[in-house]
Amino acid sequence: MSSSSAAPAAKPPIRDALVAAAFRLFLERGYEQTTVDDIVALAGVGRRSFFRYFPSKEDVVFPDHERCLADMTAFLAAGGAEHEPVRRVCDAARLVLRMYAENPAFSVQRYRLTRQVPGLRAYELSVVWRYERALAEYLRARFAGRPDGTLRADVIAAAVVAAHNNALRSWLRSEGKGDPGAAVDHALGYVQKTYGRPAQAAPAPARAASAAAGAPAGQADDVVVLVSRRDAPLWRVVQELETALGRG
Amino acid sequence: MSSSSAAPAAKPPIRDALVAAAFRLFLERGYEQTTVDDIVALAGVGRRSFFRYFPSKEDVVFPDHERCLADMTAFLAAGGAEHEPVRRVCDAARLVLRMYAENPAFSVQRYRLTRQVPGLRAYELSVVWRYERALAEYLRARFAGRPDGTLRADVIAAAVVAAHNNALRSWLRSEGKGDPGAAVDHALGYVQKTYGRPAQAAPAPARAASAAAGAPAGQADDVVVLVSRRDAPLWRVVQELETALGRG
Structure with missing residues (x-):
């Protein structure tokens, strides 16, 4: 999944070393107690290398x-x-x-x-x-x-x-x-x-019928949701319902 | 609407003066260029007064x-x-x-x-x-x-x-x-x-019936939404529907 595990050379090793050193110190001493100087000392690089990769201590996190x-x-x-x-x-x-x-x-x-x-x-x-x-x-x-x-x-x-x-x-x-x-x-x-x-989306016949009366708005495995205009003729709604329940 | 306009005395006047002074300076000089000392000088109070009301310069914003x-x-x-x-x-x-x-x-x-x-x-x-x-x-x-x-x-x-x-x-x-x-x-x-x-929301009788078969889940002015188990007996669903449509 990770490109770094497939091809470690693709990532700059200094950058990885800085991240590893930073996290080791953050976990050991706490974040606030760790300085950029501590991180570069452990990683064995200079301060300028750190700031080439990360604008601030926060960014290394x-x-x-x-x-x-x-x-x-x-x-x-x-x-x-x-x-x-x-x-x-x-x-x-x-x-x-x-x-x-x-x-x-x-x-x-x-x-x-x-x-x-x-x-x-x-x-x-x-x-x-x-x-x-x-x-x-x-x-x-x-x-x-x-x-x-x-x-x-x-x-x-x-x-x-x-x-x-x-x-x-x-x-x-x-x-x-x-x-x-x-x-x-x-x-x-x-x-x-x-x-x-x-x-x-919903099959075409159901969509077409929705303007007329009621239409199944959605179906989970064992639930049917029917949306209907209040003034729709009851027989039209029942017809839709039968279709939705697969008993039409 | 504002309690401050209805009863200005309810808010500490020093706090209001600090906010007013801060914003005047922020707009004139910029936020970064304004110090807490500048703000307290313009408001005519001491530094401790500032920090009594606001933990930091950001908080006054x-x-x-x-x-x-x-x-x-x-x-x-x-x-x-x-x-x-x-x-x-x-x-x-x-x-x-x-x-x-x-x-x-x-x-x-x-x-x-x-x-x-x-x-x-x-x-x-x-x-x-x-x-x-x-x-x-x-x-x-x-x-x-x-x-x-x-x-x-x-x-x-x-x-x-x-x-x-x-x-x-x-x-x-x-x-x-x-x-x-x-x-x-x-x-x-x-x-x-x-x-x-x-x-x-759904009237109480419909809610009670929901466990059995179908129940109106909600009603807008002219729309009825009916939620039903797929395996509910059709007659029960129609009964719920009639009730929901007010024709039961």
Whole structure:
């Protein structure tokens, strides 16, 4: 899954050494008690090397978010009109999960650290905000010209991020046990069910009938939801109901 | 609307003077170029007075969020089982709008400032996060024991905050012109329509019958929504339907 495990030489070894040294010291002494000088001493490089890779001590805690944000932006930009927009942003969110899942032990350590250090929590919030804006900007473009386009874009982007993070945090709290992919798929499925167009929408006859009387708005395995105008003739509604229940 | 305009003496005048002095200097010189010493000199008080009211220079930019967060928490805690949960969190979000709308000129100035100063943007994100967590914690308690209770709570809280902020920011970008209340009502209405139970939920007899066969899950003015188990006897479903349509 990780390109680094397949081809370790592809990542600059100094960068990896700095991240490893930083986390070792953060866990041993605490984040606040560790200086950039401590990190470079343990990694065996100079201060300038540190700042070549990371603008600040905070950035070494989140070494892969910039790459992931760039990947997400590129992924969204590569999408065409044939991609259902809500599905596309859900798939974009899965890139973030993949980054966390590439290295469970590191992700769990970092999660603990961000819970303890308010400055890192604030940093993380700003990163999450940038992911959310990337998703929202994509949806705003896709919904341009539609009523409430920016409202829907912002709400759906927030829902996607919240669902993703709900599943991601459960996994992190469980010490990285179990399959985070399945949990995130389930959470994003909830958002897609709410806002997305189904891959194969309701069959044409049911849609056609919806204008006349009642129409099955959705079907789970053993539940039928019927939406009807109050003034629809009862026989039409029952007809729809029979069709929906598969007894027509 | 504002308690301060109705009874100015209720707020400590020193606190107000510090906020006024700070904003005058922020706008004249810029936020970074203004020190706490500059602020206290202009307000005619000592440094200790400043820190009695505000832990840091950042906090003077957002003087009312702590009160608003406390109001929101109290409002949510005062809610009972009779309050539809999604409506309740939408009403809680309106408390934030009210705070902004109390003083449009100040809110617009602050909005411009937070756009320019990354540190203030980060501060604002952490405040927004605390509002979102307050709403999510309330919903988690209300949805406790339901399938996907925490997922739904987190997603709905995020959707409420995103909708509220979409409308609030449009109003702030328009220099505080127009009625922010109507815009926020519209935006929150979108979320309530998506996730909430309609204001007048299913009548008691229908709820009682829901275990047996089908039950009207909600009624708008001229639409009936019927949720039914697929294997329910058709006659029971039609009976429910007749009741829901008021023709039983």
